[in-house]
Amino acid sequence: MLFASPPVVSPVPQAEAPRDCPLCPRLVRFREECRAEHPGWWNSPVPAWGDADAWLAVVGMAPGKQGANRTGRPFTGDFAGDLLYATLARFGLSTGTYRADPADDVRLQGALILNAVKCLPPQNKPEPIEIATCRPYFEAALASLPRVRVLVALGAIAHAAAARALGLRPSQARFGHGSEVTAPDGRILLGTYHSSRYNQNTGRLTAPMFEAVFARAMELRP
Numbered sequence: 581m582l583f584a585s586p587p588v589v590s591p592v593p594q595a596e597a598p599r600d601c602p603l604c605p606r607l608v609r610f611r612e613e614c615r616a617e618h619p620g621w622w623n624s625p626v627p628a629w630g631d632a633d634a635w636l637a638v639v640g641m642a643p644g645k646q647g648a649n650r651t652g653r654p655f656t657g658d659f660a661g662d663l664l665y666a667t668l669a670r671f672g673l674s675t676g677t678y679r680a681d682p683a684d685d686v687r688l689q690g691a692l693i694l695n696a697v698k699c700l701p702p703q704n705k706p707e708p709i710e711i712a713t714c715r716p717y718f719e720a721a722l723a724s725l726p727r728v729r730v731l732v733a734l735g736a737i738a739h740a741a742a743a744r745a746l747g748l749r750p751s752q753a754r755f756g757h758g759s760e761v762t763a764p765d766g767r768i769l770l771g772t773y774h775s776s777r778y779n780q781n782t783g784r785l786t787a788p789m790f791e792a793v794f795a796r797a798m799e800l801r802p
Contacts, residue, residue, distance in 0.1 A: 587622065587652035587682035591632035595720035597625035597698050604710045607699040614649065614700065622652035625699050628721055629654050630692025635802055636673065637722070637731045638664070639738040641774065642697035642706050649700040653682040654693040659777040663790055664693075664734075671794050690801075692728075694721050696741035711741060719745045729767055729802045732793060735774035742769055757785070758793060768800055 590596050601624075602608060615623045626648040643649040647658030655661035657680045665678040668691060676685035697706040697714045706714075722728065722745050731746070733739035736755045743753035746763035753761045759771035772785070772793040779785040 586627050588627060588629045590627035591630055591634070591692055592628050592694075592721045592724040595717055595724050596627050597714075597717050599624045601625050601699065603713050604699065606707065607701060607710060610702050611699060614645070618650070621650045623649060623700075624652070625717075626652060626654055626695060627698075628692055628694035630688035631690055632692075632725075633727055634688070634690055634692040634725065635727055635729050636691040636797055637725065637728045637742075638668075638691060638693045639731055639733040639742045640693065640695040641735050641737045642695050642704065643700045644704065645700055648695075651680075651682050654695060655775075656680055656682055659780070660734075660775040663775040663780065663787060667787075667791055667794050670791065671798055673794075692725070694718065696738050706737065711737065715741065715744070722746075730770065730797050730800050731767065732770045732772060732797055734772055735776075738774075739769070739771045757789065758796075760796070770797055 611623055626643040640654060644658040644660060647656060647661055648654050651657040655664050668674040673691040674686055674688050676687055678684060678686045696718055697711055698717055718741055731742050733742045739755040746767055746769060748763055753769060755771050757773045761769050770793050772790060773779050775790060
């Protein structure tokens with residue numbers, strides 16, 4: 581049985597893609613394959629989630645197959661979300677206990693999570709045309725969040741999408757772990773390696789490294 585409604589309420593409903601968004605043929609085909617294989621999963625564009633009055637936006641790349649594509653809530657149900665939600669709790673950006681389930685009692689406060697690409701891409705790799713096609717949704721979401729002053733982008737793709745939405749040229753916003761750049765309107769973009777299983781297992785990203793970026797975000801809190 582497919583979900584009749586999103587498992588979570590988006591803080592920016594006017595900027596969400598429809599459940600059967602037809603814009604990216606490759607992603608649509610993959611969505612239909614997942615729906616056939618896992619009919620009880622969310623298997624649709626994943627809405628943003630969090631505090632509508634957030635000052636901090638966490639930007640991901642795209643839903644993970646076992647995570648948000650399954651549960652319908654960003655970074656929920658996969659390895660990458662374990663570190664992210666633990667870090668948000670550590671800095672007082674959430675309440676409740678994370679149980680990798682959208683029915684848990686976690687609530688974000690002062691923060692929200694959104695993805696540069698709203699649908700699951702094969703092999704977790706969206707193509708440039710798909711990133712560009714989904715850009716209006718991402719940029720509309722940010723435009724609907726006037727209180728967001730700090731963005732933390734997880735990975736290079738999310739960082740590039742966020743930089744573009746902030747009016748920054750690639751040469752002005754080079755990605756790196758711990759990178760920091762100020763947009764023309766004063767909003768600040770921070771970069772971190774993605775909290776993926778691969779990055780954590782290889783030591784490319786450690787919990788202290790990840791936490792350091794969020795500690796910097798807290799220093800920049802308006």
